Structure formats: structure tokens, C-alpha cells
Amino acid sequence: MTPLEEVTAALRATLGADRVVTDRQELRTYECDGLAHHRVVPGLVVLPRDARECALTVRACARAGVPFVARGSGTGLSGGALPHAEGVLVVTSKMRDIVELAPRDERAVVEPGVINLHVTKAAAAHGYYYAPDPSSQQICSIGGNVAENSGGAHCLKYGFTANHVLGAQIVTPDGDLVELGGRAPDTPGYDLLGAFVGSEGTLGIATRVTVRLTRLPESVRTLLAAFPTTDEAGAATSAIIAAGVVPAAIEMMDALAIEAAEAAVACGYPRGAGAVLIVELDGPAAEVAAQFAQVTAMCEENGAFELRIAGDEAERALFWKGRKSAFAAVGRISPDYIVQDGVIPRTALPEVLRRIGEVSRAHGVRVANVFHAGDGNLHPLVLFDAATDGETDRAETVSGAIIDLCIEYGGSITGEHGVGTDKAKYMPRMFTGDDLETMHLLRCAFDPAGLANPGKVFPTPRLCGEVPRRHAATDPPAAAEIF
Amino acid sequence: MTPLEEVTAALRATLGADRVVTDRQELRTYECDGLAHHRVVPGLVVLPRDARECALTVRACARAGVPFVARGSGTGLSGGALPHAEGVLVVTSKMRDIVELAPRDERAVVEPGVINLHVTKAAAAHGYYYAPDPSSQQICSIGGNVAENSGGAHCLKYGFTANHVLGAQIVTPDGDLVELGGRAPDTPGYDLLGAFVGSEGTLGIATRVTVRLTRLPESVRTLLAAFPTTDEAGAATSAIIAAGVVPAAIEMMDALAIEAAEAAVACGYPRGAGAVLIVELDGPAAEVAAQFAQVTAMCEENGAFELRIAGDEAERALFWKGRKSAFAAVGRISPDYIVQDGVIPRTALPEVLRRIGEVSRAHGVRVANVFHAGDGNLHPLVLFDAATDGETDRAETVSGAIIDLCIEYGGSITGEHGVGTDKAKYMPRMFTGDDLETMHLLRCAFDPAGLANPGKVFPTPRLCGEVPRRHAATDPPAAAEIF
Known part of the structure; x- marks a missing residue:
């Protein structure tokens, strides 16, 4: 056998x-x-x-x-x-029990296969929801969110999955069930839970997750602002953040992304927009009302030529429909596409967008830009036709060049989609050998045989025996030798 | 030699x-x-x-x-x-440089010996501050805060040190300098930074820390409310949280703690109070004004007999003076004391306070209660006189019984002071052997020789060779044997 x-x-x-x-x-x-x-x-x-x-x-x-x-x-x-x-x-699709729903304690305990949006649906009757909202929230699972430390449009204000997971039962790579984290804040001992969240399946499998429930905000207001180009939209974003306003979300789409969304879901965004911003504020009604006036004024001052305020939940849903369907929508204007994911400092937005435009023109490859502008998390969509000779290669070149730009501007090779299979090769460009070896120490402590999701995250598969151990006390180089 | x-x-x-x-x-x-x-x-x-x-x-x-x-x-x-x-x-007291102050990026980079409050002082001119505020913030260091994942009165709203540290350069136990975390949100790879923060010096020493700066709130309002007993003050706390208001701080002091604070700093709290609450709201002016009215009403509904609203910064400082000096102040009413630190679910506050009272009376040992009521973080002060035969033992019995209560009610053996030397013995009561061994895996990966702060955190000093390794692939028990 x-x-x-x-x-x-x-x-x-x-x-x-x-x-x-x-x-x-x-x-x-x-x-x-x-x-x-x-x-x-x-x-x-x-x-x-x-x-x-x-x-x-x-x-x-x-x-x-x-x-x-x-x-x-x-x-x-x-x-x-x-x-x-x-x-x-x-x-994990057969592990879909919501084990416990405790809105008074602001906690829910769920199995890993539970769909992200189902947690919110269960909690909503009690006035709560689960805050992290990937665009795929109608189908993605909490276990997958934990593995990837998933983000979403509203993570600008509310933080990533890691900020909403309080504890987990996991299976370690040798098959033991252990508990990480817990219900109390600042659990004593090492925060292994924090290291587990975002470890992309390389440290084990979550079998039960305790998540934080967030109180539904008293008030939500949503603005759609149309600008001539992404420059003005970027300037408005910077102005809003600099004023100390923290919207629940600030999302940007450029002309090509808008075109795709219109073709797919007829969201009816303002005609002739070179960029739109969706800005959503939530919280106590008094705060939202005051800050919404500020945000509206800043969009106008920075060149918005049309502002629409969602009058009801249906209109708000329509604003978001264009944005949330943007990835799939580019299928309407291009046979194939790559969804890229990178981070840059917010202040570098206009400059990086211009340089993405240059790269796009130089290679004759269209790039649609959809992104979480508030935290500088880009999602360029690189469009191509695999049936045309050489286009796939050119698209991959452009996609890689965008990641190079993110690194050049001091950002990150992934904002929320993870490293996985796709980006392991970029890890040595973000981290030194020593930094990666320190991560390997944890990997090898949990999984010396390297059986948990091998080939993901780390650039070169190595046996744990090959990872230089931290020098034992008897055998390090002399202190005087190291600098 | x-x-x-x-x-x-x-x-x-x-x-x-x-x-x-x-x-x-x-x-x-x-x-x-x-x-x-x-x-x-x-x-x-x-x-x-x-x-x-x-x-x-x-x-x-x-x-x-x-x-x-x-x-x-x-x-x-x-x-x-x-x-x-x-x-x-x-x-680390000679490592006190603020290496970089970048308020536009909401970041500062500091050496570990930098005093907590000095970060705030440097950032304040730019409209920012460093949010975590231990009572010792005038003298405690950022490096120590990182080691202990320190909290403070305002962590109810703003979170612990872990929520404000974005990156760290550390010396590993074998003397390598490595970088953990970084400037971008959701850095790829394992979140070793999260595991390092709160590891109490057992994984190495931070030599440079990148912290998040928080924008100074537009408005701050502070309320001092006097109640007949801690029951009413506890009920008011629950009502505020249940209403969805998140104050920057909700602090409670009982009669004995108030007596001590008056003796030490003459803070002039209302006479005859069995408990006082300090409730502070901060944020946008419109939000604070609306919620402050709500909080005031809820204190009255729950039995507050006197409410004082800080009219200016001097009055606000006086409210806080009593609270922040409370630990030291008990020296005025008792020759010796133990500062305990534990966590209980907020909803169990009145019941646990009653049971602490019973334990106190049973052993003839006075207990003054000062705590972060908003997040259920108790700081009972156990008063005794070491010069009187048997009092030290009785005080330690009472102090230990309080931790037992915290565990019994599903809380934690420490809220923000850490495990250190003092509480290692309680770790096996919060964690299973498997959970502790999983923590040991990380410890041994970083420090196989056990030289970094030995004897702290973990209950029984063990050599790393004694920690059962995760079973290698060739030698685990059969699957059918494990359940």
C-alpha cells in the first residue's frame, strides 16, 4: 500500500x-x-x-x-x-454548526465551515454582527478567514479577522486538539492564537473558533462621489483621513472598473467619472451626522463633480453592488484576468496609480483598479485573453511589476488575500533570511515533518533539519565576531 | 573563571x-x-x-x-x-531615543527604554498621542509595556499594548537581531510580533519598537458618579455597556480605596460614597455630547446620589489623581499590601465583589477594590501588616482566593500585570497540559537552552529536551487510539 x-x-x-x-x-x-x-x-x-x-x-x-x-x-x-x-x-463544509451565540458577552463560537455572513445573520436579531466582511462573505467560511486573516471593505475602521478572533480550538499537525486564546482579554502566556490566525494552514486546522460580535451601529450613511480622475479621488481620501475621520470604509474604483461593473450589474454610477469613491460612516447618529457633513465638504473641495447620498438601504445596497461585484464583473469586459493584492502607504496612492498606468501602457495590458483606498490596499485587475499568444505572459509581467511597486514604496506583497501558492516567491523580497528563518522556527516546532499545507507561504520548501537552529549555548560564535 | x-x-x-x-x-x-x-x-x-x-x-x-x-x-x-x-x-534605561516620529503615518519608532508618557509628549504637538496608559505611565518603559502587553484605564476603548505595536526589532535568545511585524497592516507570514508582545522576556529583548500614534480626540468629557454601594455602581456599568456606549474608561473604587486616596492626595471625592465611578468619553464632539447625556442618565437611574462633571482639565486631572494614585495611596492606611490583578466577566461583577467581601471577612483581612470596571479587570488591594504574626500568610491566602474566584467565574489570572514570577503557579489552572506544551514548543524553538528570563511565566522549569516533541511522522500513536 x-x-x-x-x-x-x-x-x-x-x-x-x-x-x-x-x-x-x-x-x-x-x-x-x-x-x-x-x-x-x-x-x-x-x-x-x-x-x-x-x-x-x-x-x-x-x-x-x-x-x-x-x-x-x-x-x-x-x-x-x-x-x-x-x-x-x-x-470543512460539513462542520457548519454555530455552537454558541452569546450576544450579551459579544461572543459567538462557530465551527470552521460556517459561512461568514451566517454569523451576522444569526447575531442580527440581537443587535450584533460579525465585522470582517470579505467581498466573498456570502460564501467564504470562518475557518478560511482565520487561515488567511481575511480583510474586507470595513476593515479600515474595524480591523482584520485577527482583531475579531478571541480563541480557537485547533488540530496541530500531529493530530492533537489544543486551545489557543480564550474569552478573557489579554490571555496570559504566549499569544499563539495571533500567530495561528493568518498562518494559511501551515500550523494546523481550526476546528472551533470564538469570534467577537460587534454591536450594529446606531446609524450608517453612505456617499457615492464621482471625480474626474483618480488623482482627485486620492486627494479626497487623504484629506478625510488627515482630518481624523475614520470612515467604516473608503473604496475607490477607476474608469475601467466602473465600466466593468456597469456592464455586469448596471449599478448606475455617475456618467463620465474617472473615479468614484464610496465613503461609508457608521456609529452613533450624532457623530455620523457631524462627520458626514465634513466628508461631503472635503469631496467637493477636492473636485468631486457629483455626490449621491444613499437615501435608504436599497440605494446603499446599489452603491455597494457595483463595488462588491467588481472582481467578477471584469469578466464582462475581458475573457481572463488576474486579481492582484498589494499594499502601499496611503499617501503614495496618486503616484503609484500613475506608475501602474505607465506599466500598463508599456506592455499594452489593461489594468482596472478597485481598492480599499482608506488603508492603501490595492486590488488591480490585470485583463488579458489567454487565447491570444503571449498575453498571459504579459499580464503576469504587469501583475508582478505591480507587486514590485508595492515593495518599492515600502508596502506589502499582500493586503488580505494571503501569500499561498501565488506569492511565496516574493517573500524573500519583503523579509531577510534571518526574518524568514525565525518564522521557520515556529513552523518546525509545530510541524517538524512539514505535512501541513506544504509548499505554501515559504519560498523554498526546506526540511526542518536544514533550518539553522538557534545556536545552542555551547556553540555560538564569539560575541566579538558578530558585528 | x-x-x-x-x-x-x-x-x-x-x-x-x-x-x-x-x-x-x-x-x-x-x-x-x-x-x-x-x-x-x-x-x-x-x-x-x-x-x-x-x-x-x-x-x-x-x-x-x-x-x-x-x-x-x-x-x-x-x-x-x-x-x-x-x-x-x-x-534598557540608556536606550531612550525616539528614533522617528511620523505623525502623518501615525507611527513612531522608539528604543525600548523610552518612557511611555514621553511618546505622548513628543506626539502631542502634532495632534497625536500613544494610547495605552498604565497607571505608571510617567515612569514605565515601552520595552516593559511590550514584554507585559500592558493595559491601562483607557484600554477599554483603545485596546492593550498589542493593539498599538506594529513592529519590533528584537534580539533573539542566541543574540541575533531580527525584525517582527512591519509598517503595513496584515504583514504576510506568521504574526510572531503578536506572540512576542506579552511574552514577558522569555523570547528575547525588544531593541526598537514601532508604535501606532492615535489622533487626540476632538472632545473629552469626564464624569465622577458616587453610589451607595458597589452594587449600584456595577449595575450602572452594565447598563452603559449594554446600551452600546464604549467609554474611553470606566473605573470603579470602593469605600476603602476612596478612603486611602483621600488620605494620600485629598482628591475630594463625594462624602459617604460606597463606590465611585469615573466615566470618561472621548471622540468627536457631537458623539461625546450625545453619549455623555446617556451615561449621566444611566448613572442616575442606577442610584448615583451625586454626579460631578469635570468643568476643565484641572478638575478632570483631580478626578483621575485619586484613581491613578490609589495603589500607592493604600500605604497611608496599611503598612503593607498586595496588588492583585484578575479578570472576570463584566456581568459577574456584583457577585464576585460580594464573594471577595466574604473572603475578606472570613480571614479578617481588609481588601480595597480599585478596578477597570468596563472590562471586568479587578485590582483588589489586600491590606496587611507584615510585623504582625501570621498576617502575611493570611493576606496571601486571601489574595490567592481572589484568583481562585476569577478562575471559577471563567475569567483570567491576570488582566494586565502579567504572570511573571508571581503567578506561574496558577498557569496550570487556566491551561491544560497540552495547551502549555504547545506554548513550550515556541519557547524551545526560540530558546532551547532556556536562558531568556528563566523561571517566569511557566510553572515548572523544564529543559526543552523534556518537552514532548510533536510526534514525528514515523512515530505517532495510531489514529484509532486517540479518542
Whole structure:
């Protein structure tokens, strides 16, 4: 028996045949996540029903030396859930219980397969919601959000997933169930929970997550402002932040992104706009009213030629529909596209947008810009037609050049989509060898055999024995030698 | 030469004799931090001037196998900076440069010895401040705040130190300088920065810290409300939070704490109060005005018999003077005292306070209560006279019983003072053996020789070889055996 056959037989015996997928056709449906141009058919798919079954699955993998990859809803955009051909894909879609809903304590405890928006739906009756809102929130899972430390439009004010996860039960790569974090603020001991959130499946699998619930704001007001170009929209963004206003969201779309959104969902944005901003304020009514007047004035002062204020929830939803459908919408104006994700300092926005334009023109590749302007998180959409010779390569060149720009301006290679399969190669450009080796120390402490989502995040797969250990006390170089 | 003599000689040679303290009288001044009943004279004190000198010091310790302990201003209340008799105390008081102040980017970069309040003073001219405000903020250091993940009265709204640290350069226990975190939000790779903040000196020493600056609020309003007993003050606290108001601070003091504060600083709190609340709101003026009216009404509805509103900054400072001096003030009404620190769910406040009263009466030991009511972080002050036979033991029994209550009610053994020397023994009551071993994995990955602040945080000093490694792939128990 191969190691994978061993695992298959063991899990059929312990979990039952219905938890285990071996049919080639069925396996093929799991071959990619949202990064659709990377595809690998998994060796085996397992669908555990609870934490115990999840731990048994990982334990079986550890025993046989078989790699495993966790997958939630498969909406990730960096290939973090790309399967392993000789490994097990652990799919959490059967773990969808909301275990506890405690709005008075501002807490909910959920299984990892629970859909992001379902937490909000369950909490809304009590006046609460779950704040992090990826564009995919109608289908993405909390477990996937934890793995990728997902963001969303409203993370400008409310922070990323890491700011809303209070505790987790996880399966370690050797199949133990342990608790990280807890209900109390500032839990004593190491904050391993913080390290686990965003570790992209390389430290284990979350089997139960305690999330913070946020009180629904008393008031929400949403503004759509149209500008001649992205320069004016960028200047308005800077002015708003500099004034000390922290909107729940400031989103920008450029002309090409608007064109795509109109074609797809007829959102009716102002005609002739070179850029639109969606600015949303939420909080106590008195605060929102006062700051909304400020924001409106700053948009006008910075060249907005049309302002629309959402009069009701339907109109607000229409403003957001254009933005939230933007990624998929570019399919209407281009056969293929790459969703890029990078961060730059907010103050560099106009300059970086101009340079993206230069790169785009130089290579004859169109780039639509959609982004979280408030925190400088860009999502350039690089458009191409794979059927035309050389276009795929040119698109990848442009996409890579955009990441180079982010690094050049002191930003980051990913804002919220994660490193995954896609960006591991850029890690050495953001971190020194020493910094990466320090991360490897943690990886190797949890997973010396390297079975948890191998090949993701880190640029060069290394065996843990190859990672230089922190020098033991008996054998470091002399102090005088190090500088 | 003993290992310590080796280190002394090496550091005299590389750093110069003026960085190294060996005089017994001088060493004695470092024998304790704010947990004054634990005292150990350090084997050697080193005062590095910069990151390089700090790294050389740690490297020399690693080479000789000598333990080291970092110390900032020595104000910690859990004995986290208690020296090691055969080890080196690395004091950061000569590393006090504010390296960079970038208010437009809402960032400052500081050395670890910089005093907490000095960051605020430097930023204030630009309209910013550093939000975490321990009561000791006039003397405590940023490095110490990072080690302990310090809180403060305003952490109810603004979060702990971990929420305000964006990056750190650290010396690892083998003397390497590495960077954790960075300037961009959601830095890719593992969030080792999060694990480092609050690790109490067991993972290395911060040599440079990038902190977030927060914009000074447009408006601040402060209320002092007097209640007949802590029950009514607790009910008012619950009502405020339940209404969705998030004050910058809600602080409570009981009758005995008020008596002490009056004796020490004549703060002139309302006579006859069984409890006072200080409620502070900050933010946009429109929001503060509206919510302040709500808070005032809720205090009245819940039995406040006197309300005072700070009319100017001087009056506000007087309200806070009583609270911020409360720990030291109990020295006026008791020769000795223990400052306890624990967390309970906010909703359990009245019940736990009643039970603390019962324990206090049962043992004939007075307990003054001062606490961050908004987040359920208790600071009971256990009063005793060490000169009276048996009183010290009784005080320690009461102090321990209070921690037992915190655990019983699902809270935590420490809210913001850390585990240090004082509370390591309680760790196994909050965490399972598996949870603690998972923490040990990180410790041993960073510090296999166990030289970084040994004896703190973890209950039983263990060699890293004794920590069961995560099972290698070849040798775990069979999957069917584990449940």
C-alpha cells in the first residue's frame, strides 16, 4: 500500500466510507480554489463532521507521513487551499454548526465551515454582527478567514479577522486538539492564537473558533462621489483621513472598473467619472451626522463633480453592488484576468496609480483598479485573453511589476488575500533570511515533518533539519565576531 | 573563571567597563521590580546603549550559557524583571531615543527604554498621542509595556499594548537581531510580533519598537458618579455597556480605596460614597455630547446620589489623581499590601465583589477594590501588616482566593500585570497540559537552552529536551487510539 492508500483505508475504517471521497470525477471538483489558474487534483478528499473526526484525519496523515491541506469554501485568491496530488484535502463544509451565540458577552463560537455572513445573520436579531466582511462573505467560511486573516471593505475602521478572533480550538499537525486564546482579554502566556490566525494552514486546522460580535451601529450613511480622475479621488481620501475621520470604509474604483461593473450589474454610477469613491460612516447618529457633513465638504473641495447620498438601504445596497461585484464583473469586459493584492502607504496612492498606468501602457495590458483606498490596499485587475499568444505572459509581467511597486514604496506583497501558492516567491523580497528563518522556527516546532499545507507561504520548501537552529549555548560564535 | 565571570570579562572588553555594573551595593538597587516582596541581587548588570550592544550582551550570555533578564523601568507588578542571581540583568534605561516620529503615518519608532508618557509628549504637538496608559505611565518603559502587553484605564476603548505595536526589532535568545511585524497592516507570514508582545522576556529583548500614534480626540468629557454601594455602581456599568456606549474608561473604587486616596492626595471625592465611578468619553464632539447625556442618565437611574462633571482639565486631572494614585495611596492606611490583578466577566461583577467581601471577612483581612470596571479587570488591594504574626500568610491566602474566584467565574489570572514570577503557579489552572506544551514548543524553538528570563511565566522549569516533541511522522500513536 502507498502511504495515501494506508490513510484511505484507516479513515474508511474509523470515520466511515461516506466521509472519504476517492472518485476521480468528484476529486476533480476540488482541484483549485479562487486562484483558478493553479490546479492540482487532490489525492484524497475527507469531509469530517466534527473536531474529533478532523483530528483523526490529521493523525492518520501524521502516522503515514502524508501531507494535508485544509479547505473551507474554496474562495481564497492566493491558492492557499491548492490541493496536494499525493495528499489529503480536509474539507470543512460539513462542520457548519454555530455552537454558541452569546450576544450579551459579544461572543459567538462557530465551527470552521460556517459561512461568514451566517454569523451576522444569526447575531442580527440581537443587535450584533460579525465585522470582517470579505467581498466573498456570502460564501467564504470562518475557518478560511482565520487561515488567511481575511480583510474586507470595513476593515479600515474595524480591523482584520485577527482583531475579531478571541480563541480557537485547533488540530496541530500531529493530530492533537489544543486551545489557543480564550474569552478573557489579554490571555496570559504566549499569544499563539495571533500567530495561528493568518498562518494559511501551515500550523494546523481550526476546528472551533470564538469570534467577537460587534454591536450594529446606531446609524450608517453612505456617499457615492464621482471625480474626474483618480488623482482627485486620492486627494479626497487623504484629506478625510488627515482630518481624523475614520470612515467604516473608503473604496475607490477607476474608469475601467466602473465600466466593468456597469456592464455586469448596471449599478448606475455617475456618467463620465474617472473615479468614484464610496465613503461609508457608521456609529452613533450624532457623530455620523457631524462627520458626514465634513466628508461631503472635503469631496467637493477636492473636485468631486457629483455626490449621491444613499437615501435608504436599497440605494446603499446599489452603491455597494457595483463595488462588491467588481472582481467578477471584469469578466464582462475581458475573457481572463488576474486579481492582484498589494499594499502601499496611503499617501503614495496618486503616484503609484500613475506608475501602474505607465506599466500598463508599456506592455499594452489593461489594468482596472478597485481598492480599499482608506488603508492603501490595492486590488488591480490585470485583463488579458489567454487565447491570444503571449498575453498571459504579459499580464503576469504587469501583475508582478505591480507587486514590485508595492515593495518599492515600502508596502506589502499582500493586503488580505494571503501569500499561498501565488506569492511565496516574493517573500524573500519583503523579509531577510534571518526574518524568514525565525518564522521557520515556529513552523518546525509545530510541524517538524512539514505535512501541513506544504509548499505554501515559504519560498523554498526546506526540511526542518536544514533550518539553522538557534545556536545552542555551547556553540555560538564569539560575541566579538558578530558585528 | 565561572561562566558569569567569562561574560563579565567579554563585555568589559567589547562594550567597555562603563556599561557593566559589578559593585555589590549598586547591584542591590536592581534586586526587585514593582513586586517588592521578591528580591534577588543580580549577578551582573549591563546597560547597553543601542541594539548592537544589547545583541552583543545576549550573545555573550548564549556563548557562556548564562541566563539573562531584561528590565525597563522596573515598575512591573508580577516580578517579570526579577533578576537571576547567577545571571545578567540587561537594563534598557540608556536606550531612550525616539528614533522617528511620523505623525502623518501615525507611527513612531522608539528604543525600548523610552518612557511611555514621553511618546505622548513628543506626539502631542502634532495632534497625536500613544494610547495605552498604565497607571505608571510617567515612569514605565515601552520595552516593559511590550514584554507585559500592558493595559491601562483607557484600554477599554483603545485596546492593550498589542493593539498599538506594529513592529519590533528584537534580539533573539542566541543574540541575533531580527525584525517582527512591519509598517503595513496584515504583514504576510506568521504574526510572531503578536506572540512576542506579552511574552514577558522569555523570547528575547525588544531593541526598537514601532508604535501606532492615535489622533487626540476632538472632545473629552469626564464624569465622577458616587453610589451607595458597589452594587449600584456595577449595575450602572452594565447598563452603559449594554446600551452600546464604549467609554474611553470606566473605573470603579470602593469605600476603602476612596478612603486611602483621600488620605494620600485629598482628591475630594463625594462624602459617604460606597463606590465611585469615573466615566470618561472621548471622540468627536457631537458623539461625546450625545453619549455623555446617556451615561449621566444611566448613572442616575442606577442610584448615583451625586454626579460631578469635570468643568476643565484641572478638575478632570483631580478626578483621575485619586484613581491613578490609589495603589500607592493604600500605604497611608496599611503598612503593607498586595496588588492583585484578575479578570472576570463584566456581568459577574456584583457577585464576585460580594464573594471577595466574604473572603475578606472570613480571614479578617481588609481588601480595597480599585478596578477597570468596563472590562471586568479587578485590582483588589489586600491590606496587611507584615510585623504582625501570621498576617502575611493570611493576606496571601486571601489574595490567592481572589484568583481562585476569577478562575471559577471563567475569567483570567491576570488582566494586565502579567504572570511573571508571581503567578506561574496558577498557569496550570487556566491551561491544560497540552495547551502549555504547545506554548513550550515556541519557547524551545526560540530558546532551547532556556536562558531568556528563566523561571517566569511557566510553572515548572523544564529543559526543552523534556518537552514532548510533536510526534514525528514515523512515530505517532495510531489514529484509532486517540479518542
